[in-house]
Amino acid sequence: MKLVYLLGLGAFALGLDAYVTAGLLPVIADDFHASVSATGQMVTTFTLAYAIASPIFATLLSASRVRLGLLASLAVFALANAGSALAGTLGVLLLTRALAGVGAGLYLALAASAAASLVDDKRRGRALAVIMGGMSSGTVIGVPIGVLIAEHVGWRSTLWLVSAIGLVSFAGLAVRLPALPAATSVTLRQRVQVVTDRRVASIVGVSFLAAVASLGLYTYIAPVMATGAMGSVDSITPYLWAWGIGGVIGSFLIGPLVDRVRRPYTLVVGILALLTVALLVLRPAASLHPLLALLPIAVWGAVGWALQVPQQNDLLVARGERGGPVAVALNESALYLGSAVGSGLGGLAFSVGWSGAVLPLCAAGVGFLALLLQVTAVRSSTKDAVLPASPAPVLQDATD
Known part of the structure; x- marks a missing residue:
């Protein structure tokens, strides 16, 4: 290691x-x-x-x-x-x-x-x-x-x-x-075919929607928390730390879970459900007292960052040597594009006069769409997969 x-x-x-x-x-x-x-x-x-x-x-x-x-x-x-x-x-x-x-x-x-x-x-x-x-x-x-x-x-x-x-x-x-x-000999055509793989496309689609919801909303966390409905927060720093620390904890804790859970599909379902719920309760919690928003924000950060570990693992299992890095690269692209789309939609919402307090509800809606995609397309493509591509050979770390 x-x-x-x-x-x-x-x-x-x-x-x-x-x-x-x-x-x-x-x-x-x-x-x-x-x-x-x-x-x-x-x-x-x-x-x-x-x-x-x-x-x-x-x-x-x-x-x-x-x-x-x-x-x-x-x-x-x-x-x-x-x-x-x-x-x-x-x-x-x-x-x-x-x-x-x-x-x-x-x-x-x-x-x-x-x-x-x-x-x-x-x-x-x-x-x-x-x-x-x-x-x-x-x-x-x-x-x-x-x-x-x-x-x-x-x-x-x-x-x-x-x-x-x-x-x-x-x-x-x-x-x-x-x-x-x-890896075994893989032609460029076989690598390009990764893009058309139904299972890869559905997994990457989930990552894209989750990024729209999570990273897109994070772009506007300051103006969102500054609205009256969210408690008119003056200093955003504690909330940024809550999101970030949650992200670090989620990133490291998810690894052992991925190794232990026999059905990673269900793990992703749980993560997306937690993300949706955290975004849904953000406004009600903040309306009671701004500090109560720290908990859903920490959960939001934790599951938002944790999601990509099982996603990458699922892509590597799905494609193995035949396009694993390409599939992971597509997933990373989906994250950044989702972040850009989410930021753009948030900016559009502000430009037409929407209150920032509405954005967490919109993000929760997108998170729910990601959950629906996971329980439909990803589940279906996982069942249809006869055998995953052969896993990449393991090279043990001699210093481990």
């Missing part, structure tokens, strides 16, 4: 980089004498590059070169962040953010596949949880630290920190990560 934790360190850098830039927008805009909306495109370029490039490169990457792809993607990510720290114009910054998104998207998909191949089947859930735990920890622990550094020594120092963490992970993996087992 030691090598898995090195992979998780790279995921920590990704989680930090993906979310800290939103908190740095005002100071970056001032530095480049640009509007916040124009500077905000650095988040858009990162997200779109992540979502689009991840499945494309995962599809084109040779099955025998997973280790090379893993190291190359992490190197691109780290160097692109260094380029962002050195950027002298907004145009250069946008370009380097796009490159960072490409590296991040491919790395996370390959890291999940590599983590699964480094342990036996009984510990695969825990290995995948380390990767998602790294992402969530980067958000919860890394983002506040990154913002604090930016306030004292400038935003460029925060991006240098991201680059340094990425390079530390790269150096450790370059020295200690052995050649990963090559």
